[in-house]
Amino acid sequence: MLRSLSILLLLLAVSAVSRASTILIPMDDTQTDHLKAYGITYWVLNNNIEAWWLLNYRGGSFAFQHSRAFERECLTRGVKYEVIADARFNGILAEIADPERNMDAMKLEKAPKIAVYTPDYNFREGTEVQPWDDAVTLVLTYAEIPYETVYDTEVLEDKLAEYDWLHLHHEDFTGQFGRFYRSFQNAPWYRRQVAYQEELAAKNGYEKVSQLKLGVVKKVKDYVGGGGFMFAMCSATDSYDIALAANGTDICAEYYDGDGIDPNAQSKLDYSKTFAFENFQLERNPLEYEFSDIDHNPRQVTEEQDYFTLFDFSAKWDPVPTMLTQNHVRTVKGFMGQTTAFANDYIKSDVLVLGENKPAREARYLHGQYGQGFFTFYAGHDPADYRHLVNDPETDLSLHPNSPGYRLILNNILFPAAKKKKRKT
Incomplete structure (x- = not known):
């Protein structure tokens, strides 16, 4: 029995x-x-x-x-x-x-806690949206991945230590309000943006918006150095590094801060303080819709030729870039933005190029390490909309559920889940 x-x-x-x-x-x-x-x-x-x-x-x-x-x-x-x-x-x-x-x-091992750096105001009168959308918040919402929002005050109060992953929303960290002055100076949303940013600077004890933003980029740099993961797109990439390099030197014209640019601003840039870029030249025309020559402009690439190739890394030896380039295709359709592409000549040698349009000598997707943490810069505004303009309706991702360009964003979001390390607070 x-x-x-x-x-x-x-x-x-x-x-x-x-x-x-x-x-x-x-x-x-x-x-x-x-x-x-x-x-x-x-x-x-x-x-x-x-x-x-x-x-x-x-x-x-x-x-x-x-x-x-x-x-x-x-x-x-x-x-x-x-x-x-x-x-x-x-x-x-x-x-x-x-x-x-x-x-x-x-x-x-663990779902990362996600923060999106984005303002809590609405620019456009009569609606509940800003005059531009943001690819990361769109795809987080579509994929049903929860996130919280932070902005300047929360960053300056060291709230970033509560999060594993930070996205920098479409932003101008140089304090020049996106250099939208020539095209949108009379638009109500632009005037409200300027007033809001100036009020926020005063609230946090700064005389200028550029000084406020410098305080923010330094806090973000500390966050990354302590083990955080930072992801930025479009103008939040190059303007972030430009603000670090300027380090308080006045690079804002009178249109933006009430006084002139430091005539020696270019020579005072300190490239050792930046994450990804070096030896770039500032755009001297304050009405030009461009911050520097980091953005590969003018481009000699037509829409039909605008593709970038993801590099193939060794999965067993280089798991980090391999994670960030996972996709069902190796060639991704390019897309424009205020910062559309990064000129190869200004990328630091210790920064990994993850995606590149080799004939055009421009990079679209960069990754690097600073301290105990990591950063990723992704050029362009909307991977599913080639030429997304201010005031265009937001992209319906249900029409693009297999977008290779949006997959790259989500690779970055899951990336911290594969790491189990203590962060400095």
């Missing part, structure tokens, strides 16, 4: 093991909604379940333990998934571990 019971228990145990299974979310061309797939993975992590990021396996697929709840969530969000036996998943891991394969399996 005891022998029969032991055999029955063994058979039940074997049966339970054989039923153990894993949900695999493929991220190759078979995926129905690449963007929401990131949201599913974030949701799983947020439920205190670890996940795998299978680098270079079927477009950078995700995997986690099977449950009916996870399966229902995939169905609800329209994300393609496969339920596979654990034995098969272990076989996939063995295939990935083969030293001859340029793949790696990265364990994702």
